[in-house]
Amino acid sequence: xxxxxxxxxxxxxxxxxxxxxxxxxxxxxxxxxxxxxxxxxxxxxxxxxxxxxxxxxxxxxxxxxxxxxxxxxxxxxxxxxxxxxxxxxxxxxxxxxxxxxxxxxxxxxxxxxxxxxxxxxx
Numbered sequence: 056x057x058x059x060x061x062x063x064x065x066x067x068x069x070x071x072x073x074x075x076x077x078x079x080x081x082x083x084x085x086x087x088x089x090x091x092x093x094x095x096x097x098x099x100x101x102x103x104x105x106x107x108x109x110x111x112x113x114x115x116x117x118x119x120x121x122x123x124x125x126x127x128x129x130x131x132x133x134x135x136x137x138x139x140x141x142x143x144x145x146x147x148x149x150x151x152x153x154x155x156x157x158x159x160x161x162x163x164x165x166x167x168x169x170x171x172x173x174x175x176x177x
Contacts (some may be wrong), residue, residue, distance in 0.1 A: 059141045062092055066102060067111065067138040068128060074115040074129040077103065103128055111137055 059067075062084065068085035069075060080103075081094050094102075106112040111134035115127045130138070 062094060063102060063106070064141055065107070067134055070112060070128060071135065071138060074127040076125045076127050080128070102172040106134070135154055
């Protein structure tokens with residue numbers, strides 16, 4: 056998996072801690088994202104099907120609660136490796152952004168002129 060969307064990253068992150076059923080996953084993703092990412096049930100189950108096909112998650116167990124089937128999902132070893140790789144990519148990218156922002160702050164210190172491109176008009 057070359058790049059990973061934030062909702063998928065958060066779903067895998069939630070499942071890294073414990074197995075969860077769909078609604079529990081929706082709640083955990085909201086908590087992890089400080090309510091920035093709110094998943095809908097259809098989105099979660101579609102994503103879980105895809106992640107299961109990719110071998111990143113698997114059904115751990117099923118139970119019937121109030122007459123409805125509740126399926127609990129867990130991260131596979133491939134899912135853990137994929138999540139670790141995505142987290143490492145994000146960490147390296149964030150470090151690069153921080154480095155460039157720090158060099159920009161140094162370049163724009165008071166007392167130093169900022170080079171501006173010529174506009175071509177007088």
